[in-house]
Amino acid sequence: MKTVSLTIDGRKIIAEEGTKLLWVALDNGIYIPNLCAIRSSPEPAAACRLCFVEVAGKEAPVTACTETVAEGMVVNTRGKKALRLARSAFELLMASHPVDCAGCPANRSCELQKISGHLKVKLKTKRLRTLLRELPIDDSHPLFTYDPNKCVLCGRCLWVCRQQLGIGVLGFAHRGFQRVVTTFADEPLGQSRCQECGDCIAVCPTGALSFKDSAKPAARAVKI
Amino acid sequence: MKVAEPAAVAVAYNEIKSRAESRWRELANGDKPVIMVGTATCGRAAGALQVLKTLRNEVKKHNLDCPVVEVGCMGHCHAEPIVMIKKPGYPFISYGYVNPVVAERLVKEFLLGDDPCLESVLGALEENDLVPSLADFPRAVYEKKIILQNCGQIDPTDIDHYVARDGYAALARVLQMPPDDDVINEVKKSGLRGRGGAGFPAGQKWHACRSTPPGPRYIICNGDEGDPGAFMDRAILESDPHSVIEGMIIAGYAIGASYGYIYVRAEYPLAVARLEIALRQARKLNLLGKNILGSGFSFHIRLFQGSGAFVCGEATALAASIEGKPGTPRPKPPRMTTEGLFGRPTVVNNVKTLAFVPPIIRNGAAWFTSIGTKDSPGTAVFALAGKIANTGLVEVPMGTTLRQVIFDVGGGIPKGKKFKAVQIGGPSGGCLPESALDLPIDFDSLQDAGAMMGSGGMVVLDEDDCMVEIARYFLEFTQRESCGKCTFCRLGTKQMLAILDDITLGQGKEGDIDTLLQLAEDVKLGSLCGLGKTAPNPVLTTLRYFKDEYEAHITEGRCPALMCRELIAYYILPDKCERSCDACVGTCTVEAITPNKKRIKVIDQEKCVKCNTCLVACPPQYNAVIKLSPPSEVPAAK
Numbered sequence: 001m002k003t004v005s006l007t008i009d010g011r012k013i014i015a016e017e018g019t020k021l022l023w024v025a026l027d028n029g030i031y032i033p034n035l036c037a038i039r040s041s042p043e044p045a046a047a048c049r050l051c052f053v054e055v056a057g058k059e060a061p062v063t064a065c066t067e068t069v070a071e072g073m074v075v076n077t078r079g080k081k082a083l084r085l086a087r088s089a090f091e092l093l094m095a096s097h098p099v100d101c102a103g104c105p106a107n108r109s110c111e112l113q114k115i116s117g118h119l120k121v122k123l124k125t126k127r128l129r130t131l132l133r134e135l136p137i138d139d140s141h142p143l144f145t146y147d148p149n150k151c152v153l154c155g156r157c158l159w160v161c162r163q164q165l166g167i168g169v170l171g172f173a174h175r176g177f178q179r180v181v182t183t184f185a186d187e188p189l190g191q192s193r194c195q196e197c198g199d200c201i202a203v204c205p206t207g208a209l210s211f212k213d214s215a216k217p218a219a220r221a222v223k224i
Numbered sequence: 225m226k227v228a229e230p231a232a233v234a235v236a237y238n239e240i241k242s243r244a245e246s247r248w249r250e251l252a253n254g255d256k257p258v259i260m261v262g263t264a265t266c267g268r269a270a271g272a273l274q275v276l277k278t279l280r281n282e283v284k285k286h287n288l289d290c291p292v293v294e295v296g297c298m299g300h301c302h303a304e305p306i307v308m309i310k311k312p313g314y315p316f317i318s319y320g321y322v323n324p325v326v327a328e329r330l331v332k333e334f335l336l337g338d339d340p341c342l343e344s345v346l347g348a349l350e351e352n353d354l355v356p357s358l359a360d361f362p363r364a365v366y367e368k369k370i371i372l373q374n375c376g377q378i379d380p381t382d383i384d385h386y387v388a389r390d391g392y393a394a395l396a397r398v399l400q401m402p403p404d405d406d407v408i409n410e411v412k413k414s415g416l417r418g419r420g421g422a423g424f425p426a427g428q429k430w431h432a433c434r435s436t437p438p439g440p441r442y443i444i445c446n447g448d449e450g451d452p453g454a455f456m457d458r459a460i461l462e463s464d465p466h467s468v469i470e471g472m473i474i475a476g477y478a479i480g481a482s483y484g485y486i487y488v489r490a491e492y493p494l495a496v497a498r499l500e501i502a503l504r505q506a507r508k509l510n511l512l513g514k515n516i517l518g519s520g521f522s523f524h525i526r527l528f529q530g531s532g533a534f535v536c537g538e539a540t541a542l543a544a545s546i547e548g549k550p551g552t553p554r555p556k557p558p559r560m561t562t563e564g565l566f567g568r569p570t571v572v573n574n575v576k577t578l579a580f581v582p583p584i585i586r587n588g589a590a591w592f593t594s595i596g597t598k599d600s601p602g603t604a605v606f607a608l609a610g611k612i613a614n615t616g617l618v619e620v621p622m623g624t625t626l627r628q629v630i631f632d633v634g635g636g637i638p639k640g641k642k643f644k645a646v647q648i649g650g651p652s653g654g655c656l657p658e659s660a661l662d663l664p665i666d667f668d669s670l671q672d673a674g675a676m677m678g679s680g681g682m683v684v685l686d687e688d689d690c691m692v693e694i695a696r697y698f699l700e701f702t703q704r705e706s707c708g709k710c711t712f713c714r715l716g717t718k719q720m721l722a723i724l725d726d727i728t729l730g731q732g733k734e735g736d737i738d739t740l741l742q743l744a745e746d747v748k749l750g751s752l753c754g755l756g757k758t759a760p761n762p763v764l765t766t767l768r769y770f771k772d773e774y775e776a777h778i779t780e781g782r783c784p785a786l787m788c789r790e791l792i793a794y795y796i797l798p799d800k801c802e803r804s805c806d807a808c809v810g811t812c813t814v815e816a817i818t819p820n821k822k823r824i825k826v827i828d829q830e831k832c833v834k835c836n837t838c839l840v841a842c843p844p845q846y847n848a849v850i851k852l853s854p855p856s857e858v859p860a861a862k
């Protein structure tokens with residue numbers, strides 16, 4: 001294994017050549033907010049825009065999930081410019097997210113809560129206008145519920161579904177603000193080809209995909 | 225690849241060329257008259273097909289031996305339909321605003337008689353003593369046609385026309401050069417920069433692609449042209465498709481590609497049809513396909529019709545779309561030149577960039593760098609639109625000032641109105657004020673001013689245009705076109721649009737300007753692709769140059785341009801209202817206008833829906849109806 005040495009937040013770290021910065025940081029216990037990064041996917045989506053960090057010598061912040069580590073790289077995950085972008089992206093996500101933690105199945109395991117704590121940004125933004133999509137909740141499946149309003153479009157569920165079934169049940173549809181995760185031909189989840197593996201629920205960082213209370217099996221760890 | 229056989233290529237080309245030339249001579253300088261009709265999309269929109277039909281009927285009816293040829297767009301779109309007539313003994317004359325009646329007269333009076341119908345003349349296409357020539361027009365001083373040179377002058381469906389005007393000479397020359405770096409070096413030396421928006425040096429891009437390990441490589445011609453108001457690429461594809469095809473084949477030879485794709489939006493059916501014909505004709509003459517002109521070099525071109533989404537014009541989304549995947553951008557690097565279409569090294573160039581290649585090869589890099597500025601050589605093509613007299617296409621050397629383009633070439637602002645701003649580069653560009661008018665146009669100076677060359681849309685705005693509304697209009701476009709993949713563009717532009725909506729509706733709040741500015745900066749810096757990165761430009765530039773208009777909306781509820789409907793009221797000036805006139809009363813759709821006791825007309829503000837009808841109806845000699853902002857300016861009824 002060829003390695004490179006780099007510095008993240010003042011710590012010297014040895015990493016495998018060719019790895020993306022985000023994974024190196026996370027594997028060394030340095031948290032960088034992220035939602036859309038999938039380790040096993042060959043191409044980063046770079047969609048959530050939460051993983052901004054500053055790299056010495058680069059004028060603008062870069063996304064850690066797309067930045068390959070390099071010898072001598074000096075990284076600051078707490079730079080002012082990077083934090084401004086990460087906070088702004090997070091606020092944007094939250095301004096379009098119905099915040100109702102007490103009534104949400106993901107309460108306390110939700111990654112949005114974790115990111116909010118890390119970035120020190122409130123879940124309910126005051127600066128921005130609340131712009132909700134107000135989509136219908138899909139309750140058709142016997143085991144779980146899908147609330148598209150809480151979805152942050154990270155793409156994790158699509159990925160695991162495709163790993164399980166070859167051709168997944170889930171996919172992205174529509175453009176712009178209307179972009180949603182949905183089933184093929186928009187059919188209710190209960191009528192789709194879903195094999196009930198539950199992996200999508202395990203990887204969903206929010207309360208968008210959740211087990212119905214009565215059906216809740218033992219939580220299962222799914223690595224992606 | 226077989227080593228080129230220079231002599232054989234030259235012989236093959238000369239044969240094609242001499243036949244084309246003799247056909248062209250017969251048409252242009254023969255003893256028959258010729259009629260040419262501009263039937264590109266702009267001409268068609270003005271009724272050119274009707275005119276064409278009339279001309280053909282008349283010619284037939286009078287048994288005239290006179291070909292009626294369809295040509296493309298010569299750029300004077302405001303004067304369409306345009307007809308050009310070459311009659312032996314007369315100069316080559318162009319006529320503007322031709323309708324079927326004028327068309328009939330042209331045949332009867334001019335072709336059958338001797339009256340060249342001077343009242344309909346636009347200008348002559350050559351120097352003469354009879355009619356002023358287009359070259360004597362003030363705008364001609366500033367114009368310099370390189371890639372628009374053939375547009376409107378040749379029949380785009382006849383390859384011989386193109387060949388007769390030195391078409392494919394550059395290809396023949398290139399095929400006689402060894403397939404190493406000579407061609408790329410010439411393009412590099414010319415300093416040609418990409419005309420798709422970003423201005424990336426074409427030679428450098430080609431070089432990067434060529435330097436990859438051996439294997440299939442591709443060239444894509446980007447004809448997505450999604451900017452509202454831009455139609456330069458369409459005009460070139462419709463009027464001179466071979467110039468783009470020739471440029472592509474040369475690029476293919478230079479980078480070592482055997483396949484090329486032309487990506488055209490499906491909304492351009494005429495461009496697609498003319499490209500198909502052009503490709504077929506080029507194949508037939510062995511200027512395209514296997515073993516081109518016996519050189520050993522083979523190159524194939526496929527047409528791909530895009531769905532026309534704006535973001536599909538972005539190079540990585542474009543490639544995804546050709547591969548049959550959703551047209552969403554991916555993060556770069558890897559660059560297209562190393563990992564592009566089907567994962568292979570790919571050069572993506574704009575239509576105009578490729579159209580510049582043949583003239584550069586024909587005339588040499590030094591010729592090209594003698595035009596334009598040091599860092600932006602050559603010419604710039606703009607589609608003039610908005611509040612400007614001569615809407616249409618213009619081609620001027622880089623370095624020409626905005627003032628020259630707008631006032632000297634474009635003929636200035638109509639109706640004696642005052643210039644306010646010019647939006648350059650479409651929704652990715654910016655709005656520049658009067659103080660920027662003396663800026664020389666080139667890639668870098670526009671960027672410094674906060675705008676960008678973009679693909680070349682130029683919308684002129686006057687005193688009646690509200691800058692907040694303009695910013696809102698362009699942002700609404702990009703917001704709608706966002707693919708939705710990344711947070712900043714999907715939600716950031718949505719938030720910005722919500723703020724702008726509120727401001728133009730008179731619901732702006734304190735702090736909105738700051739939030740708007742912060743969001744604009746973050747979306748620009750944080751978005752994944754060029755769409756999001758440039759979407760805030762109209763907002764950022766209007767905030768930079770016209771902040772007072774934003775403030776007037778928010779703090780005073782006033783729209784200085786009197787454009788935002790919620791912030792204005794219609795009012796009839798009592799001392800200007802003519803008692804005996806009631807032109808406005810009947811036109812008001814909601815019966816909001818009634819005469820008072822003195823027969824002065826008064827608008828009931830409660831009923832008024834601000835439809836503007838009364839303002840138009842009031843006769844110009846009175847001009848009694850005005851707009852006021854804020855609405856509280858309306859004096860209370862006595």
Ligand SMILES: Cc1cc2nc3c(=O)[nH]c(=O)nc-3n(C[C@H](O)[C@H](O)[C@H](O)COP(=O)(O)O)c2cc1C
Pocket residue numbers: 417418419420421422423424426446447448449450451534535536537538539540572573574575577578679753754755
């Ligand atoms: C949202 C977006 C839309 C674009 N649309 C076009 C287009 O319609 N035509 C075009 O040539 N380039 C377009 N581009 C630029 C292309 O990504 C690419 O830079 C260009 O085609 C390269 O050609 P050039 O080097 O000849 O300019 C667009 C870029 C973005 C980000």
Ligand code: SF4
Pocket residue numbers: 150151152153154155156157158181200203204205206208209
């Ligand atoms: S449903 Fe959950 S896992 Fe799937 S895209 Fe939305 S937030 Fe991500």
Ligand code: SF4
Pocket residue numbers: 535552553705706707708709710711713714751752753754755756757
């Ligand atoms: S910037 Fe906009 S268009 Fe580009 S990837 Fe992001 S969401 Fe899609």
Ligand code: FES
Pocket residue numbers: 033034035036037045046047048049050051063064065066
């Ligand atoms: S984790 Fe990097 S952009 Fe989402």
